[in-house]
Amino acid sequence: MFLTVLGRMLFGVVSVLALVGTVSAHEIRPAYLQIDEMAANRYKVVWRTPILSGMRLPVVIRFSRDVRNVTEPAERSLPDSLVETRVIERDGGIAGSRVEFVGLQATITDVLVRVHRLDGTLETNMVHPSQPWIDFAAMRSPLAAARVYFVSGFQHILLGIDHLLFVFGLLFIVRSRWMLVKTITAFTVAHSITLAVATLGKVEMPAVPLNATIGLSILFLGPEIVRVWRGQTSFTIRHPWIVSFAFGLLHGFGFASGLTALGLPQGDIPFALLMFNLGVEAGQLVFVGLILLLIAALKSIEIRLPRSVELMPAYVVGISGAYWTLDRIAAMLGGTA
Template sequence: MIFAMQVEIKRLLRFTLLLPLLTFFCSQVLADDMRPASLTITATSDTDFDVVWKVPLRNGKKEKISFVLPKNSQQLGLTRKHVVNNAYIEYSRFHRATGLSGMMLSIDGIERSKGDILVRIIAVNKDTLTTILNVDTPEYLIKKVVSLSTFDTAITYIEIGIEHILIGLDHLLFVACLVYISGTRKKLLYTITGFTIAHSITLFLSATNVMVIPIEPVEAVIALSIIFLAWEIAKNKQHSLSLRYPVLVSSSFGLLHGFGFAAVLSDIGLPETEKSLALLSFNIGVELGQLIFVLALFLLVKFASVLYKWLQHKPLTLPMLRLPISYLCGITATFWLIERLAAF
């Protein structure tokens, strides 16, 4: 009887320790696609303006959200609709006697949206205003279109970069696998540095249109990269190239992840006058978000170790987490791979 109770307690303990991982797994499968919608308004004269409304397709379906302009905004011509790069795009033109000044923007159905709506307003003189609409801020009043200062531009795109990496769950899962296969802090430093340099190169190349690759196959290969690392963790062959030289893996696949970052940045857009600064700031934000995630990962493992030692009177070692990590990462990425291949 006592032995049976001990077995049940151990099972309950394992479940308690794995519960955060299971929750994380579910969130990966159900909430992977967090690309933002975007609304770009470009003034073509003091009274006319073009509108580009872009909504990502999630699982092949368009979110039921739409932009709303004041009633005194008169549409000129028909709305052109396209589906490009797994996103629904509308092009339309409007006339308003008073122009953009004093115009209230709002999003119908924003309470159902899974992400932010990025708004860019470009005046006739090319001054650009950038803001974000979400559940907390569902509307915006355009008082005057004034370009952000250099400091504000940097801060804005750093924040966007941090937010993107922290909701880019496939990138985070890849980083989590890199942390595990690194083994030592020194290897981890080299591995993360290699990943950073690699994805920074392709981010800059893609964002400046030097090298452009369709995003669908890139996203599929990103999922495949996680499956590969999960398989390497499961095999646990210390002489394998991945475990001996993780920096080679992080650098190679990092090139592909850079194209993924660039795809999101293309949805956001870059200010005409300070493209280089915005691009650099976005990349800095991605790196800061990445460091925040790695720190959170260490704290989580530390908490789990303390809890396990208190309950079991023995330390929680990384080898004990090997199979749960590899299975959860591998299964999650397999779902993504199937979903992304089906979207071709």
């Protein structure tokens, strides 16, 4: 049976997700470097670093030696980030120069880099901790920018352990493949709606209360999974797609933090939103598809596990949700971000 195979074969997967998630759930925000060409050989630089748990990202930018500061860096604080601005110049332009992100290699944060030139061309790149620098060269095609936002969305869902654990928990309360399709589709539609309205600035949700509610959505699934295994029923078990849609609206606001934290210009948001959302959907489908492939591959294997082990995923989902909820409520009461 679909549920039995999940319970017996994948409890290890959900346990690993939860253990990793208690450390890093929904705490990964990108840094952002914007370089606008003001005149020949002169550029305005905006360097934005996120604030995590009240602390700034310990990363600083370092340009090539032949890059000169026209104005000294000026810093201002925002609720979720620190923004540093300056004006630089370099003979011959920035092509052929390098900027290093000192300290990035010790983090799990990426940096989105955008260069806007006077002729209207735009270059977009993503810098990763494994290679904490970027060399400015010839312009890249628009497809490169699409790839950057797509990969960012893909990584955001796969690194957002709380989102994945919610999806995983949903799999334990569906009773058929058709209901699974309806449930996952409802979650996709819901979080796509709120991802769009939040990124476009139509609705704002405070980050800490939102994250506490996302944790509560995971906690909510734990008892429902236990009810399924006990042969009981509830509104959630009968109509999981409705619950998936309702909580999906909240998770969409969480996804939006991956874009809104960048501070992109309004004109760039629609394209970035489209590709980011496609990346989120691709990551979600890969995750669900992997589970279904594991089920198909392991159906023929007979494994007898103690009842306590079979119930472990339900308790891991519930306990993880409780931990995140209490931790985020404590952060909210303590006034930290």
